[in-house]
Amino acid sequence: MNLEMFTCCFFQISSTPTMQINKTIQKEFILVGFSVYPDIQAFIFVVFLCLYLFTFMGNMTIMGLTWVDTALQTPMYLFLSALSFSETCYTMSIIPKMLADLLAKNRSISIVGCGLQMCFFLGLGGTNCLILTAMGYDHFLAICNPLRYPLLMTNIVCGKLVASAWAGGFFISVIQTALIFKGVFCNPNLVKHFFCHMQAVVKLSCLDSDFTEFIVTVLSVSGLLGTFLLISLTYIFILSTVLRIPSAEGKQKAFSTCASHLTVVIIHFGFPSIVYLKPEASWGDDTLIAIPYTVITPFLSPLIFTLRNKEMKNAFKKLLGKLVVLDK
Known part of the structure; x- marks a missing residue:
């Protein structure tokens, strides 16, 4: 019996290092990206x-027109400028690396670099949602409380709301990133995405990732649904106010004020919802689904806001006129 006990204990002790050796701790990831489509990468x-x-x-x-034209230095256009800046940073956190990987054979990214990319992607995405929410609140005050609007929505208030949007977006982002990167990552180190998407990275953790997946998903869905519901609530009040406007011209003017913002909101929230609200079984392979909200939506947003905005187009024509005069 003593010999059997000794033999049993020996194999239990000797098996532990072997298991640890098989689980090689990773220091970098390989972004699979679009390597599965080699013929069309160019x-x-x-x-x-x-x-x-x-x-x-x-x-x-x-951003330039808002800066140089004093007529555009109002809360409405300051919000728009803040959204443009946030979306510029948002695309810069993903697309340059993605473009480089399309031409490179080595698609590796360090653990630290992956964590930073994820943090900025999530933080800037949350900031965009909160800025769009603040823009909805701005439209609500302008249409539902037009007499008190100049007192309630000043440039200072606008600045505070934008700062709060950045703080709120990155507060949630830091929590999510810290939860995902709290442990170590094992083989395989292939991220089935063109950037460090949290649902693809969390699957590579050596630890049990079910709880982390749950918390991260709850935070993401809560952020998306929470801001979307707030925007929807503001538009319910806006719609009820607009329907009480007696003149057709007044109604059309009110609707045109909100049309661009509402269009961007639908596009901005629609595509990410497909990712975060789809069945859990299909997580981790969202390369094609992520293209709309990482590439297409940021491309459409400035077009929608400028092409449907008379003040922005007039400011652009005015600036072009000044440049022509200076050139002569």
Whole structure:
């Protein structure tokens, strides 16, 4: 019996290091990205590069016009400028790395780099949601309380709301990133995505990831649904106010004020909801589904806000006129 006990204990002790050796702790990830489509990677690179450049120029145009034209330095356009800046940073956290990986053979990213990319992606995405919520509140005050609007929504209040949006977005982002990167990561180190998407990375943890997945998903869904419900509530009040406007011209003016914002809200919240509200069994392979809300939505946003805005177009024409005069 003593010999059997000794033998049993020996194998229990000797088996533990072997298990640890098989679980190699990773120091970097490999982003699979679009490597599964090798024949069209050059085409994907050209398309995404064009979309990124147009997105960057569109957002820079909005920020520049707001900066140089005093007529646009009102809360409505300051919110729009803040959204453009946030979306510029949002795309910069993902697309340049993605474009480089489309041309490179080595698609690795360090654990620290992955964590930073995830933190900025989540933080800026949350900031965009909160800024859109603040813009909805701004429209609510402008339409439902037009007489008190100048007192309730000043540039200082606008700045505080934007600062709160950044603080709130990154507060949740830091919590989510810390939960995902609290442990170590084992083989395989292949992230089935073109960036460090949290649902793809959390699957690579050596620890049991079920609880982490649950908490991270609850935070993401709560953020999306919470801000969307707040925006929906403001538009319920706006709609009830607009329907009481006697003149058709007044109704049309009120609807045109909100049309661009409402269009961007539907696009902005629609695509991410597909990812976070879809069945858990399909997690971790969202490469194609992520393209709309990482590439297409930021591209459409400046177009929607500028093409449907007379003041923005007039400011752009005025700026072009000044540039022509200076050139002569």
